[in-house]
Amino acid sequence: MEVCTPILSQAAGTDPSIEPLHTRYTGPGYPQGLDLFLQTSPEFAMKRLLAAGSGPIYQIAQVFRDGEYGSRHNPEFTLLEWYRPGLGHHGLMKEVADLVYACLGEEPGVEKISYVALFERTFGWNPLQAQIPQLEDAAKMHGIETCNLEYRDQWLDLLMSLVIEPTLGAQGLTFVYDYPASQASLARLSSEDERVASRFELYYRGVELANGFHELTDAAEQRKRFEIENRQRQQHGLAQLPVDENLLEALESGLPDCAGVALGLDRLLMLQQGEVALDDVLTFSLKNA
């Protein structure tokens, strides 16, 4: 079923690496004004619908992120997001591949590789165990000069984005799955190995196209993650954000076991058209919006 949820929300995602844009409503109902956030994805509202018994749902949504602008980023972009009750992340990967095939009008091959296996293949060590000096050496060996990275996950992001990502999906679609638990985001931890989370990403021709989860349904665990992320935001000198109590209430009432994914439609269009920059496919990007 296609759904439509509000772009404005009184709460926001707390992920320290995703910064929401905000605005303010003043008028009847809120004479003193009400702070509102533009959605960075429709995830929380859609989960509330799932908890209310919607069944499988999808929507195409405009989403907004502050601080992101470049050849593959625009602060306003379009996500196709959908949820499948009863499906795990591997089942959903198959569905994502089918949809992308249909859009590209061809059937490139599919490669599936775990995050751990991907790092072992590229660098010869396990990313769940590697310590910062080892990550730093790997970056240097690949000609990346950088400094001032304090956290392991920042180093892993650096290696993933600059060394691994450009090589992914050269022959077809590449799904990377089972991310470190420290990068679980809104995914549940794997039932087989709690050091990894049931999260996946899709890459095609070196471009990140989609991010999916076998969704976390545990309300207490979700609240804990929001609190940890808000503490991280404070450490990074970022504003703490209001936690979505409506979402937590929905999780408490019971979110069905489900998998969900968000796919960047502008990037998919860019690849389908054989272009290399979002600017080539957006009607008006930030500079002339």
Next chain:
Amino acid sequence: MATYSTNEFRGGLKLLLDGDPCVIIENEFVKPGKGQAFNRVKLRNLKTGRVLEKTFKSGESVEAADVMDRDLQYLYNDGEYWYFMDNDSFEQYQVDASAMGESVKWIKDQDICNVTLWNDAPILVEAPNFVVLEITDTDPGLKGDTSGGGGKPATLETGAVVRVPLFVQIGEKVKVDTRKGEYINRVKD
């Protein structure tokens, strides 16, 4: 100390990196959907001319380099230094061999050059893209030869050697592209 945040990065911006002034050639924003954002930057070291790549955590600040370009007139060389003058302020600058670089091969008195100043000291001199210089030495060529085919080395008044067509003679003036070190055409006075 002036600084620039990565949000201000763009081509042409001058930064101080490891003690050397550098200019940004290319700036690319890289960010995983969920994860740390980076700026991958290609820069030219203004002292050595070398191109390097650096990756910054987005949001970081980097020290600015007080670098500016000036058009200065070349006056003379005293055997050790080259002297230039700002024709507006009449201020003179002394330039050493490393800052002169390849430009020594192409310039003569009164030429106007683009000079890069770092903290008001010259670090790089660029010869004009095209210069006209007299040929001081070359083998006599065949009469009636046209510009097609062959060529011969010719020494110019500044000491530089370029390949010229066979018909070009000692005492004639030629226009040279200093970026490629190539002959363009003969110039009549």
